[in-house]
Amino acid sequence: MTLAALRDGGKRALAAALVDLERDGDSAGALALLDEAWRTSKAHVVGITGPPGVGKSSLCAALVQAWRQDGKSVGVIAVDPSSKASGGALLGDRVRIVQDAPQTGGDDGLFVRSMAARERLGGLADQTLPAMVLMRALFDRVLIETVGVGQSETDVAGFADTVVFCVQPGSGDSLQFMKAGIVEIPHVVVVTKADLGGVAERARADVVGALSLASADQHDWPLRTLPVSARSGIGIKALMAALEEHRVHMAGQGRLGDARRRQSKRWVLEAFRERFGQRGLQRLQGVAMDGILSSDASPFERLRQLTEILERPR
Ligand SMILES: Nc1nc2c(ncn2[C@@H]2O[C@H](COP(=O)(O)OP(=O)(O)OP(=O)(O)O)[C@@H](O)[C@H]2O)c(=O)[nH]1
Ligand SMILES: [Mg+2]
Structure with a gap:
């Protein structure tokens, strides 16, 4: 399968390719496709977490x-970590998206993929990055929805170029996370359900307060905090503008390339650890890891190289 074939084949071909990737992401064909997709990045990737x-x-x-x-x-990649318990949640998501965009069914410009976490949250990254990279080569925008508290270590939204953290009006939890400095990755914080009025406004004020206490380590991007309502449409334009601003910001001075290199290095290590455990990682000690990890090869190729080194008879 090549990208050109995927473009010609439309959504049906993409769906089949994603199934193949999940089933056998290490095959030569899968690797060739992923390498090609890695080099043909097109989309701005936005992660929605909360x-x-x-x-x-x-x-x-x-x-x-x-x-x-x-x-x-x-x-769209919708990740549902609890789908085992509630198989219906995924469908709910999909239906809502379909309903809100009347032409979705036959709309070749919109593709929705739901992914379920397997046993561990960790296994998710292993599947999500390949799907994201493939979709990134095909669409103008890729959205990743995941449940999370904004911890980069466990949150696949961290693979996005722009991370949006959602806060619920009247919920103390998110504020606690922020105050504890756990929320480290978002570029935009949105307070959802702004149509609820005063509660949402107070929540926004709380968020701004909490964030001013949190570490100021936002590099050269000042974090945005916005009230939004999917129901009334309040703030959606402002959010779109903030996303676009961040996209342009990342495009400057090699920031995007740096961020993606960091993410992919993290993914290679994480995927390797998922497969071979801590002991596998230990066995790589002494191998010239840095060269492999920071090479320009795709993360999929790098994972293959590390795997080969590990499995090489000695
Ligand atoms: N008033 C109001 N309610 C909203 C708004 N957006 C979502 N809701 C409601 O909040 C509930 C959860 O919305 P979802 O969009 O499913 O939230 P979610 O974060 O995707 O939920 P999970 O995927 O289950 O974690 C639903 O009952 C929605 O109708 C909004 O803008 N205003
Ligand atoms: Mg959802």
Whole structure:
């Protein structure tokens, strides 16, 4: 399978390719496709993360609609860590997105992929990055929805170029995370359900307060805090503008390349650890890891190289 074939084959071909990747992501064919996709990056990737029920899917639907109206093609990866317990949640997400964009069914400019976490949250990264990289080569925008508290170590939203952390009005949890400095990765914080009025406004004020206490380590990007409502449409334009601003910011001075290199290095190590455990990593001690990790090869190729070294008879 090549990217050209995927473009010609439309959504059906993409869906089949993603299934193949999940089934056998290490085959020569899969690796060739992923390498090609890695080199053909097109999309701005936006991660939407936050606690359960905060309004992530509704917000994704609103963004999808706005982007489609703008003529942008969109790929969505919805990650459901609890799908084992509630098989219906995924469908709920999908239905909501479909409903909010009436033409979705036959809309070749919108593709929605739901991914379920397997046993561990960790296994998720292993599957999500290949899907993201493939979709990134095909669409103008890629959205990743995940439940998370904004911890880069465990949150696949961390693979996005721009991370949006959602906070629920009236919930103390998110504020606690922020005060503890756990929320380290978002570029934009949105307070959802702004149509609820005063509660949302107070939540926004709390967030701004909490963030001013948190570490100021936002590099050269001043964090934005915005009230939004998927229901009324409040703040969606402002959010779109903030996303675009961050996209342009990242495009400057090699920032995007640096960020993606960091992410992919993290992914290679994480995927390797998932497969071979801590002991596998230990066995690589003494190998020229740095050269492999920071080479220009795709992370998939690098993972293959590390695996080969580990499995080489000695
Ligand atoms: N008032 C109001 N309610 C909203 C808004 N957005 C979402 N909701 C409601 O909040 C609930 C959760 O919304 P979802 O979009 O499913 O939230 P989620 O974060 O994707 O939830 P999970 O994927 O289950 O973690 C639903 O009952 C929505 O109707 C909004 O802008 N205003
Ligand atoms: Mg959801």
